[in-house]
Amino acid sequence: MSYVTTTLADLQARLAERYDSSPYWTADQARRAINEALRLWNAYTGFWRTRVTLVGGGVGGYVPDDPFVPLAGTLAYKTTVEYLTTPLLPTSLMEMSLLKPTWMSDTCATGGSVPTLPVYWFPISLNQFCTWPAPPAGGTLYVNGIRATPTLVNAGDFLNLGDEEHDVILGYALHRLSLSQGATALNQTKPLFQAFLKAAALRNSLIAASSFYRRAMGIDQTRRMVFLRKPTKRGEILIPVESRVSDTEGA
Amino acid sequence: MAIPYTDLLSEVQLALLEPDDAGATWPSGLWTATEVLAVANQRQRRLVRDTLLFTSHEPVVVPAGTRRPSLPADWIATVAVLWDDGSGSVKWLQRSSEFEANLGLPTWISTPGVPQVYSDSDPDTLEIELMPVPIADGTLQMFAVEQPAVLEDVGLGPELLTVPDELAPGLFYGILEDLLSKMGRSANPEIAAYCHQRWEETVELGRLMLAGVY
Numbered sequence: 001m002s003y004v005t006t007t008l009a010d011l012q013a014r015l016a017e018r019y020d021s022s023p024y025w026t027a028d029q030a031r032r033a034i035n036e037a038l039r040l041w042n043a044y045t046g047f048w049r050t051r052v053t054l055v056g057g058g059v060g061g062y063v064p065d066d067p068f069v070p071l072a073g074t075l076a077y078k079t080t081v082e083y084l085t086t087p088l089l090p091t092s093l094m095e096m097s098l099l100k101p102t103w104m105s106d107t108c109a110t111g112g113s114v115p116t117l118p119v120y121w122f123p124i125s126l127n128q129f130c131t132w133p134a135p136p137a138g139g140t141l142y143v144n145g146i147r148a149t150p151t152l153v154n155a156g157d158f159l160n161l162g163d164e165e166h167d168v169i170l171g172y173a174l175h176r177l178s179l180s181q182g183a184t185a186l187n188q189t190k191p192l193f194q195a196f197l198k199a200a201a202l203r204n205s206l207i208a209a210s211s212f213y214r215r216a217m218g219i220d221q222t223r224r225m226v227f228l229r230k231p232t233k234r235g236e237i238l239i240p241v242e243s244r245v246s247d248t249e250g251a
Numbered sequence: 252m253a254i255p256y257t258d259l260l261s262e263v264q265l266a267l268l269e270p271d272d273a274g275a276t277w278p279s280g281l282w283t284a285t286e287v288l289a290v291a292n293q294r295q296r297r298l299v300r301d302t303l304l305f306t307s308h309e310p311v312v313v314p315a316g317t318r319r320p321s322l323p324a325d326w327i328a329t330v331a332v333l334w335d336d337g338s339g340s341v342k343w344l345q346r347s348s349e350f351e352a353n354l355g356l357p358t359w360i361s362t363p364g365v366p367q368v369y370s371d372s373d374p375d376t377l378e379i380e381l382m383p384v385p386i387a388d389g390t391l392q393m394f395a396v397e398q399p400a401v402l403e404d405v406g407l408g409p410e411l412l413t414v415p416d417e418l419a420p421g422l423f424y425g426i427l428e429d430l431l432s433k434m435g436r437s438a439n440p441e442i443a444a445y446c447h448q449r450w451e452e453t454v455e456l457g458r459l460m461l462a463g464v465y
Contacts, residue, residue, distance in 0.1 A: 029265055036420050043417035043456050068308060093331055093394065097343040104392065105339040123461055124394065125306040126415065148253070149416055179427075180266050183441040216452065 002160040008034070009155040015170050025177045033173035035151050037196070038161070041169060042149040044200035046079070048160065050147035056139045064137035065107045067130045071143065081121040081129065082142040088121040088131060096122055096132055106133040165199070172196040254419050255409040256291060256402035262423050263287065267430065273409075281437040282430055292402050294425035296327065298414055299399050302457030305413065306330045311391040316363060319378045320391060325398040326377060333392035334366045334381075341392055342366070344381075349373045352382040359383040415460075421453020 012030045016023045025033070042048050054069065055061035062069040081088045096103045106114045110133060118131040118141075135141060150160055161169070171192035178185035197216055260274025269277055274287060299305055313320045322329075333341040347368035352359050356367065363386035374380045379391070399413035412419055428446035431439040 032262060032265070036423075039417045040420055043460070094343060097331075097333055097341060101340040101342060104333075104335070104341055124308065126304040126461065128306075128308075151253075151416070179442070180268055183439070183445075186442065186445060216448070 002158065003162060004158045006159045006161075006163065006166065007155060008152040008157045008159070011152075011159060011166070011170065012155075014166070015173055018170060018174050024181065029177060030173065031152060033176040034169065035149075036176055037169045037172040038152070038159075039149045040172065040196075041161075041165070041200065042146065044197075045203040046146040047203070048147050048149060050145065052143045052145070054141040054143065056135055056137045056141075062135055062141055064139075065109075065134045067104060067106075067132065067134040068124070069129055069131060069135070069141065071127045071129070079146070080144045081131070082144070083118045083131070083135060084140060086117065088118055091120045091122045091132075093122055093124065093130075096120065096130070100132060103130075103132045108133050108136040168192075168196045168199040254412045254416055256288075256412055257409040259291065259412065259419060259423060259426070260287060263426050263430070266423075266427060281435075282433075287426070287430065288402060290426050290429045291422070294422055294429070295399050295402065295413060298418065298422060298425070298454065298457065300327045300396055301454045302418070302460070303328065303330055303396055304415070304418075304457055304461060305396060305399065306394050307397050309393050309395065310335070311393050313381070313385055313389050313391055315385055315387050315389075317381075318360070318384045319374045319380050322371075322377045322379055322393075322395070323397070324377065327396040327398055329369075329371050329379070329393070329395050331394040332369050332379070333394075334385075335390040335392050336365070336387065337389065344369045346370070347382065349380070349382075356382055414457075417460075418453055418457050421450055421456070424449035424453070 008031060011034050012027055015030050015034070023030070052071065053061075054071075056064045060072060080090075100106070102110075102114075108114075108116050108118070114133050118133060118135050120132045121129055123129045129143075131141070152159060159166075171189075175186070175189040175192045175196075178189045194216060257273035261271050264271050264274060264277070267279075267282075269279055274284060277283060277287065309323060311320055311322070329346075332344045332346075334344055335341045342365065344366055345368045348370050352368060352370070359382040362383060364383040366381040366383060366385055366389075368382050370380045370382070371378075381391075400410055402410050402412070404410070412422065414422060424446040428443050428450055431437060431443040431446065
């Protein structure tokens, strides 16, 4: 079920209220900035999710006995895969190739130690993944993942996002619009961008641990605390180790 | 992946205070349409390469004794290589170098065998090197990043971006970084530095995407 409380027009009006004068942007520019904020929000938090059904041998489904399963563009990226009612275990191309060298030719009908139903899945690309063994005909794969961000086009389009998140979305949009006003305006609105990132990090710990988040928030102090070059001492002067050759020559 | 490249160029024009005509003209004279389109294509290829989001699988047939098989013409980066000898079993080839192979497999050139490692940094462009040299015919199951579609007007309208919509802002910032790093009147180092930071953020985000862990 989608949120149906706030329209694009509402957001554009609220964005204009955040500028102490007549806005320097047009309604279309505001729309673009808001859509950019939503796309980044989805990228950081995986907020908009969906479930895609792939029927064996069906239109838009998977090819039976082929380990490579294509995905349509509606799914931005995948998080879990199920075969009928059984979740598949995630692995990787490297692990599968090292531990199951016959994975490219194994099917559910291979027999021996090969299972009769898919057990593992691993991503190949954003729009393709593989299963082991290859899924059979007549089955169904369910892929749960993050769907493409809904784009607001018309003034009456509803934003499928709770009101509690709108503030940071509009803050980012304002920061984005300030780009055209020069470096001073960009720096003035930087706290809005940081607030946006912080709100996203609350939803996704991976973002909080990433280096770009730490740099953007100005909390990456590690480089300042670790001496990058081991110094050698001569008298009271600390000399970087790169100068050691000249020290030897002078001795 | 549903954003036409002209929308992206419109965003760039609006950010640079140029009239918005989907990138067709740049009246300021600081940039040309051809230049901006070239930058957009370069940045998309770079984003695709750095994030490895669009890896494709392509078998490459390798006759026995071929030390340096050719790579496909649209190859950008190698993600993984498997050696398939046709028996139904594949072998994971580790990325290595001639230096390592000379130390670890000193007879890799003179004594053919089943490839153990590969190198795509030592041979010529669009070639891959197998160590040892294959003793029998086989197939390289290549997992590699291919060049994305060129951003241009096609029969039914403008080409769509290859990258997901969620990474399109990164392309925008990458293009801006290049345009504002140009020597001359258009140089704006401060905003270019900001755009560079946003570009790096996008690359890192793209790498997290494929992990699919949320």
